[in-house]
Amino acid sequence: MQLNVIKWERLWWSISSLIILAGIIGMVISYSTFKAPLRPGLDFIGxxxxxxxxxxxxxxxxxxxxxxxxxxxxxxxxxxxxxxxxxxxxxxxxxxxxxxxxxxxxxxxxxxxxxxxxxxxxxxxxxxxGPTIGKELFESGILALLVSFFGIIVYLSIRFKFDYAFFAIVALFHDVLVTAGIFSILGLVAGVEIDSLFLVSLLTIVGFSVNDTVVIYDRIRENFEGSPDLSVNQVIDISVNETLTRSINTSFTTILPLIAIFLFGGETLKYFALALIVGFTAGVYSSIFIASTLLAWWRNRQELAKS
Missing domain, CATH: 3.30.70.260 (ACT domain)
Structure with missing residues (x-):
């Protein structure tokens, strides 16, 4: 059975939009309560x-x-x-x-x-x-995240084309927003606080997600070159299906030990593991259903503009 990704693209986009919207609402409420979009831990406020x-x-x-x-x-x-x-x-x-x-x-x-x-x-x-140390930790973490985004854009632009890089970054923002949004909601309903490990988890999520996206994009590029007679939608559907098993298996085997850490790893690592579980799940979803479908949408628009 083949997964028809492009046919249901609006469904995938709607699911992501609803989750991100709920997270943004949570961050707004959190900001009005804690003066921060997520409930800050001791590492950040002192x-x-x-x-x-x-x-x-x-x-x-x-x-x-x-x-x-x-x-x-x-x-x-x-x-x-x-x-x-x-x-x-x-x-x-x-x-x-x-x-x-x-x-x-x-x-x-x-x-x-x-x-x-x-x-x-x-x-x-x-x-x-101290609050000064907390501020420095926060600023350093955000800077590291922005630098990683810039490096990914440069790398993907060189390896593929700029549109590949752009939609890969969109998928990464999707993963970060989903993770941050869920933790903002957890901060409101369960008192979950973020610390410096949360920023580490975001960087780890970015690295994992872009790796999965690159695998799919690599296959898309190969199929574009090897099957010029196929339409954009056909190429991307075929490419996603060819890499689907690999993406799911890699993510599943990575998430399993994280679940064990979340359940038995103690309080220090519990929410670090949870952030990775959420982020990795969002990452495999965005690689398969967001990055690929957005690329198809853009390439179809380009072809219409040329005709």
Whole structure:
């Protein structure tokens, strides 16, 4: 069975447009709430993050989860009412707040020990990032992303033609927007924050997606040269079908270990893996259904203009 990509091009474009539109709405709401299109983590806005685990959890004797309302009251009493509170697995407390010095951290930890329950000192994690460092991380990440886009345009323009390069970049923007949009929604509904690893994931997604697009474009170019009697739509449909199995298998085998990391890799890598899962899925979709169909649309317009 052959996949007729060009016949259903408007369906593929509509699906992508709806997902991207939902993400843009999420980013607008997020900006009005957090002053950023995605909910920023400690890496970008600066502050202190405390993570503590109840001692009873280590001994597996806890009979009830941590009460976030009680934690919020403790923070409010210490003028930290705007802090973000997360309870992980019922007995791990994560608090993100404004920058605290050693004395204030010690006082907060003591209050939590006295009123919530004893925490295991060996599991305490404390991270402090200044806002200047956070700003530098963000600017460096965005610059790296823009440089990668420019390099891809130059490479594809030399290897193929400029229209190939342009639509490959459109597909990459599609993948980045889908990933960012989904994470903006997750930030609103599930409190998911982005950190420097999120920018790393975007760069990884760009590299993976352009590789898949280049494989399809390479076959399209070969078939254009080898079958000049076929129409643009026929060439692109044939090319996509010839590379379809390879694209799906490569993506599937890449996503499988990422799912394992998401499920069992711990909190540090969990959302990094999720971003890659979303981005790689969007990447294989855009390579097959967006980059190829847009190229066909453009080449057909060129042929009509010549006739």
């Amino acid at each position: 502050g202190t993050r405390l993570q503590l685990q109840l001692a009873c959890a280590v001994e597996k004797t806890c009979d009830q989860p941590i009460d976030t309302g009680e934690v919020r009251n403790i923070l409010a009493a210490q003028d930290l009412a705007g802090s973000t509170i997360q309870v992980l697995e019922g007995n791990i407390l994560s608090i993100r707040t404004k920058t605290l010095d050693v004395d204030k951290r010690t006082q907060l930890q003591q209050e939590l020990n006295d009123k919530i329950g004893p925490f295991d000192p060996e599991t305490i994690q404390i991270d402090t990032v």
